[in-house]
Amino acid sequence: MSPTTPPRPIDEHRDRIRSRLASASRLLLCLDFDGTLAPIVDDPDAAAPTPENEAAVASLATEPAVSTAIVSGRALADVRDRIDGPKTYAGNHGLELSRHGSVTVHPVARQRMSRLEAVCETLETVLEPIPNCRIENKRLTGTVHVRSVPASVRSVVRRQTHAVVDRLGDGSLEVSTGKRIFEIGPSVSWDKGDAVALIASEMPSETVPIYIGDDVTDESAFRTVEPDGIGIRVSGDEPSAASYRVDSPTAVATVLNWLDSVGVDLLES
Numbered sequence: 001m002s003p004t005t006p007p008r009p010i011d012e013h014r015d016r017i018r019s020r021l022a023s024a025s026r027l028l029l030c031l032d033f034d035g036t037l038a039p040i041v042d043d044p045d046a047a048a049p050t051p052e053n054e055a056a057v058a059s060l061a062t063e064p065a066v067s068t069a070i071v072s073g074r075a076l077a078d079v080r081d082r083i084d085g086p087k088t089y090a091g092n093h094g095l096e097l098s099r100h101g102s103v104t105v106h107p108v109a110r111q112r113m114s115r116l117e118a119v120c121e122t123l124e125t126v127l128e129p130i131p132n133c134r135i136e137n138k139r140l141t142g143t144v145h146v147r148s149v150p151a152s153v154r155s156v157v158r159r160q161t162h163a164v165v166d167r168l169g170d171g172s173l174e175v176s177t178g179k180r181i182f183e184i185g186p187s188v189s190w191d192k193g194d195a196v197a198l199i200a201s202e203m204p205s206e207t208v209p210i211y212i213g214d215d216v217t218d219e220s221a222f223r224t225v226e227p228d229g230i231g232i233r234v235s236g237d238e239p240s241a242a243s244y245r246v247d248s249p250t251a252v253a254t255v256l257n258w259l260d261s262v263g264v265d266l267l268e269s
């Protein structure tokens with residue numbers, strides 16, 4: 001179901017966050033990567049967390065009462081290389097999970113890897129004439145990047161992507177959208193929200209979950225944590241399942257630093 005209410009600016013509602021933290025003994029802090037910890041940039045390879053976010057995540061990851069997790073659409077190995085500290089990582093929109101020292105992969109996604117590979121290879125050829133179009137093969141999912149593609153031909157990329165997925169995917173792969181991207185993945189009912197629910201299910205009952213993210217795929221995670229936990233969308237005032245919003249990765253750092261310096265002390269010991 002699509003959300004209908006815009007999230008509220010978090011700075012005007014710190015009291016509710018304070019009281020929610022004060023009623024918990026532990027914090028599960030789940031963080032999206034692109035657009036949340038790292039500003040959106042033209043070249044996906046160049047994405048990096050702001051130094052403030054990098055330092056805040058590293059610091060929060062050492063707090064005994066805090067569990068941190070990165071939940072990203074990027075491949076697990078890729079996002080792990082880009083931000084250090086957390087013990088838990090979910091890559092490929094939750095299809096691969098690294099926790100307790102081992103990696104698990106969604107079994108259906110694993111079965112469909114060869115089909116996904118064939119789709120990515122074909123798209124490399126079919127979309128080769130499109131200026132600045134780029135295919136990111138993430139093994140379990142694939143991303144067609146159109147951020148730097150001339151606006152007039154983006155619809156061509158969309159049509160060709162759907163055509164290749166329909167032809168080679170045989171109903172087992174699907175296309176979704178993100179920020180100037182088309183995402184190709186297995187048609188399975190598993191998303192970031194399911195990954196966050198799984199991570200949260202292993203926490204003590206007095207844990208408050210917080211999820212911060214910026215894109216449509218983060219909405220499932222907001223639905224998982226809300227209303228008992230706290231969803232924070234990095235966005236304008238478009239409708240979201242998150243209750244609160246901040247406007248940029250710079251403002252995310254302010255929230256993370258507040259959690260580190262004030263929020264953690266509010267948790268019941």
Ligand SMILES: O=P(O)(O)OC[C@H]1O[C@H](O[C@H]2O[C@H](CO)[C@@H](O)[C@H](O)[C@H]2O)[C@H](O)[C@@H](O)[C@@H]1O
Pocket residue numbers: 032033034035039040041042043044045047071072073074075136143145147178179180181183215217
């Ligand atoms: O779930 P996330 O961690 O937010 O990952 C979502 C996608 O992020 C990346 O693409 C986005 O960021 C790029 C770099 O800023 C930008 O160029 C692109 O337009 C954005 O959509 C990543 O490349 C994808 O694989 C992720 O699925």
